[in-house]
Amino acid sequence: MKLYMPTKVYNEKNCVENHSRELAALGTKALIVTGKHSSRINGSLEDVKGALERERIPYVIFDEIEENPSVETVMKARALGVSEGADFVIGVGGGSPMDASKAISLMMANPEHDERLLYTKVQTSADGPVREAFPVAEVPTTAGTGSEVTPYAILTKNVLPDIVLTTVPLEKDREAFAHLEKRTKQSISHHIFPALALVDVTYLQTASRTGCINTAVDTLAHLIESHLNTNSTEYSRIYSEMGLRTWAKIKDKLLRFEIGEEERQALMRACTLGGMAIAHTGTSLPHGLSYPITTEMGVPHGKAVGIFLPGFIRNYGNQEEAMKVLYLLDFGGEQTFCEYIRQLLGEVAISEELWERTMDEVLANPAKLKNYPFMLDREKLQGYR
Structure with missing residues (x-):
């Protein structure tokens, strides 16, 4: 470790x-x-x-x-x-x-x-x-x-389709295909x-309801994805488990948006703990699935990640570990968690074409799959929607 x-x-x-x-x-x-x-x-x-x-x-x-x-x-x-x-x-x-x-x-x-x-x-x-x-x-x-x-x-960049990158050898020749470029989010190498890091909870006081909820859900995703991760260790789970317990304390107030100084302190503490956890493990499938939803639909990052958390929990290969996460978050079960996320974020309608393309991109990209510790196919991934 x-x-x-x-x-x-x-x-x-x-x-x-x-x-x-x-x-x-x-x-x-x-x-x-x-x-x-x-x-x-x-x-x-x-x-x-x-x-x-x-x-x-x-x-x-x-x-x-x-x-x-x-x-x-x-x-x-x-x-x-x-x-x-x-x-x-x-x-x-x-x-x-x-x-x-x-x-x-x-x-x-x-x-x-x-x-x-x-x-x-x-x-x-x-x-x-x-x-x-x-x-x-x-x-x-x-x-x-x-x-x-x-x-x-994580930056947004233009990328060309694989067919262009693999069949057009010279970069200057690829300029002719610039109209085929699309925007994507990708971590630098x-x-x-x-x-x-100078962390002052005072700066959260002006956050809007929507901004506060979306960023809090991004924190939740980091804590869940780092715990249910190929790279998780006893050390990294110290951060994720502490963060999950902290997040649990404010989840009901977040739903009602009763956010005072104590809740802001908890959110900031959970956020930093989530960052420490993913610094060791990286993120997993909900983040990988979210990027096209953000770049092509304009859905804020935290919300785009959050809509895939119920499917991630429901379909995770080790249900005992998934239920442990829900226990740490003080949810009675998977259905309760799904309903909470739906109430917090609302519904996001993803077109069939975009969803099919998103699944294709994730399944074809080993980097997006390496942090998920089980075999994943199209049928299983369908359950994330």
Whole structure:
């Protein structure tokens, strides 16, 4: 068994201010990566700016991170960071800015490489050696992804169909097939753990009902998928079991949306625990199935993942372990859990064509199946819908 969690985590009010020296110690100039609005509304951006100014560390802000951040946006932010001479990155916001900040830090450290580096693991190439990413700090403002403690960065990118990639040998010739490209979500090939996570529950106060529920369900998926996983160990299950018990305490209040400070603390704690768990195991089928639902239907990530959780529990190959998860969540059984998720998220109508294509993509991709510890065929996967 292996336990590896290199991120230093502070979970407390005013932690950005309290630990400004450690934030400043990461480099000599910061690139702050965030979105357009929420970090300004909840005060997190102002806190980060104040901490850097107090420590006399210059910074530049890139505030164009979109939901489901794209490779193109990462490269735009890289250009700003390089031109400004930044040597560390601070992600402020939800999963999108935090994931993007990791990818941006890698590309800033390797300015001679183009975006192909994001999806290759080579140590050297025709463009030169591949350097380690610049240090990253994360300031989460949602309780969902756990990205503040994971090495993953999920980006949206254009991909060509396999038939083009396997039959058209030269990249310049593939430009003629650009109209066949589609958008997909995919983790970059490099693992980049943040050096520092500054977790302040205060930033959750401005979250909307929909945003709070969707991110909380993303946390739930991380906890379930890491527990029922090929890579789970006694160590990783310490995180997932503690997180499941924590999530159970607030599930009824989440349904009624009676979310006060105590509930926000529990959500943030469960989120970070979920991130620590998937840092060791990765996610599993609900996440793999969710990506087309998000990219093609515009369903928010947490909701897209959550709709597949009942099927994942119901069809899991070891029902004793699946029932243990429901016990930790304080559900009486699978039917009770399914009804809860339906009430929390509502219904999502997936077209037959998209569902058939999603199943084909998952079954044809070993990377999406490797974390599921049982044989899976089309008939079994049908039960996830």
